[in-house]
Every structure is written in structure tokens, then in C-alpha cells.
Amino acid sequence: MSELKVRNFGPIKAGYQGNGGWLDIKKVTVFVGNQGSGKSTVAKLISTCIWMEKALVRGGIKAKDLEIYNRFRKKYCAYQNIHNFFRKDSEIEFRGMAYSFAYKDSAFKVEKNQPGGYLIPKVMYVPAERNFINAVIQPEKLRYLPLTLYAFLEEFIRANEEIEDAVHLPINNLAYAFDKKKRAFKLLGDEYEILLSEASSGLQSSVPLFLVSKNLSEGIDKSTGFTKTRLSFEKKEKIRKELLKILTDDKTNDSVKSGAVDLLSSITKNDCFINIVEEPEQNLFPDSQQKMLHSLLEFNGKNTGNKLIMTTHSPYLINYLTLAVKADELKEKIETAGELKEKVKTENLGKLNDIVPLKSALKSDDLAIYELNEIDGSIKSLEVYDGLPSDENKLNERLGKSNELFACLLEIQQGLGL
16 A cells, blocks of 8 residues: 655645554545645645656666656656645655655655565546547647646547447446547437537546546456466566567577567556546536446456545535445445345345446445645545444535525525515
């Protein structure tokens, strides 16, 4: 498990108030809070640190390159546009499986951890501005997009190129198709067909998110041989060096080289998918928010090493996560209840699946929800009762406040005798 500690960075001041300041980055990690509270700031730091750890492991960068004065700030944090969030007293620490990072007193330090357990991730940051990309056919002609949006756009284009048949969407009983000749993104209904750019803002936002998440998660899931057997990175690296010797040996015949290339390709694939999503609920009706969440949870569950990190303003999303946790609890009880007949188990699992798809069920220990405070810059963990996320959070408080105000309006109406 990875961890992050952050203080005095952007809107974050005191930082996390538990666990010595360390935020656990679990299989599903959610950041809630008011606008300007730092949700995206923390998500972007996590994305940056995970990417740097991967680059170090793969040899794309070296520790000394990261430790050059201001390189972390001006290059790697600039990619996420958080380079101006630094202060003199900013502190950032990250503990990964392979490397740990520490930024303090304007100095950045890298420490290599004990080997073992590292999985190479595909890191995808999904920005809130994603509903813009449906109108873009040739990303290479756009030079001034934010880098994260440009990277997401490229993944969207690549996912479209790999579509063979229409893809069923979880929302509105629609399908999606890419016309490769006309370079057109299309939504297919029962009796109509429209361009994605003509659809509602919710669909323009959710379709790219769904398509890229599906494509990347299934790409990891379909990885062959060495990835499936979960060789450690150290063993993979040893095999990789041996294969490179074979490939550079002039005495090796073509058929052996071809086999070596295939093996080399299989062991250099990513092992897991880190999906970092800003506002998955964006412009969606609550029922559609739930369906989108179920899809993201299903994609996240395809692989042991996958992680889903989300920022949200939606109280519905938190409540739907509670349902996903409760569904997993009931699923375990039904499957392990020896006194229940198989027919009863099947019937109840079917009922459960109608409420929360079993592929989207979530273990309580795999979920962390953090609430950020825009006033004092603090972060706290959402309380958990009997393994379920508490409904005592700012998002649900706003719903409760709305009900109270409505009750006040009714009192005025009654007082007037109307």
C-alpha cells in the first residue's frame, strides 16, 4: 500500500489529522470537500508520485535527476499544474512499494525501499475538463491543452481505434461506436444515432471516462503469461536482461529472436491500472452516477493491483459506496452460509445483484474516504461504523440542511394559513 503525507501545500495546511499525517492510498480512495479545499491537489500529488516511482523502477529517470534543486517542483509538479502551490514550509512525503520521496526545506530526497511486491502501474489522470475532448479528432493539432487533458485525449483516441463493435454504455440504454472513416464519435439509441458532441453534457463527460477506463482495465486484465503469474519486478528485470542478451547476440537465429521479442513484450507490460478520476458524477443524474460508479468499481476489481482514486462533490456517490460495501458483506455471508441451500443462495445473490452488481461490490478494508476542510486546510478520515462509511459528512449535512430549510418554509406557510 502507498501512503502520502502533505502539509502547507496549496489549500492544504495542517493536512491529515490521523495516522501520523499519513493518508493510506487504498484500492478505492475518495476525497470529498468544498471547492478549493484541496481534493484535486492531493489527487494530483498522488498521481505525480506514483508516476515518478514507476519511472525510477523502469529506469526512465534516476534518483539524482529528481533531487536536482527545484526539478520536482518545476518539472514534475508543473505537469499537473500544481508547481505554484509550494510554500517555504511545504512538506510532502510519499511511501511507495519501491521508492519513498520526501520534500522539505525546498529539498527533494529519494530513498529506495526493500525490493519485493512492486507492480508496474498504468497511471491515468482523468481531469474534470474531459467533456471538451469529444469535439477533438486530431489531438496533435492542439498545442496548448493542459498536459493531463492532452494525455487523456490521446488515450481516448487510442481506445476508439481499438473498438471493433459498438460498446454498450451503462447509462440511458445507449451504445457507443467510432466511425473510423469519418472519424466520428457516435451514440446509438434504439431508433436514432447522434454525434457525441450533440449529446447532453453528462454523456459528453461520462462516455470518455467510461471508454478509457474500460479499455485500460481490460488491457491490463488481458496481459499474458508473466503478468498473470505476478512475477516480482526483480525477477522480471533479470529475465529482461537475459532476453536483451539474446536479442543482441548475432549468433541467435530469427525464430529465437522472434520468441524473445514476444517474451520481452509480455514482461514489460503494465501490471495494474491506477485510475484517478476528478468528479465521476459530473453533470449526471443520481441514478446515472450510481451506474457510472458501478462500472468504475467493476473495472477496478478486474485486477488485484488496480486502484481507483476519486474526487467528488456528490453525496450520492458516498451513499452508493456504502451500498457497495454492504453488498460485499452480504455476498460473503450468503456464500459462506453452510445451512442455506444452493437454490436459496442463488436466489438471494440474484436479488443482491439487482441492487448492486456483484462485480462492483467493495470490501470495507479496501475503501478510504477523506474529507477536506477549506477553512483550516485540514483533512480527516470519514468515520466508519460496522465497516460502513458514516453519513456524517459535509455532503450529507448539506442535504440535511436543505430539508431543514424546507421545513422552515412549511412553517411559514402554515403560519399564514395558506
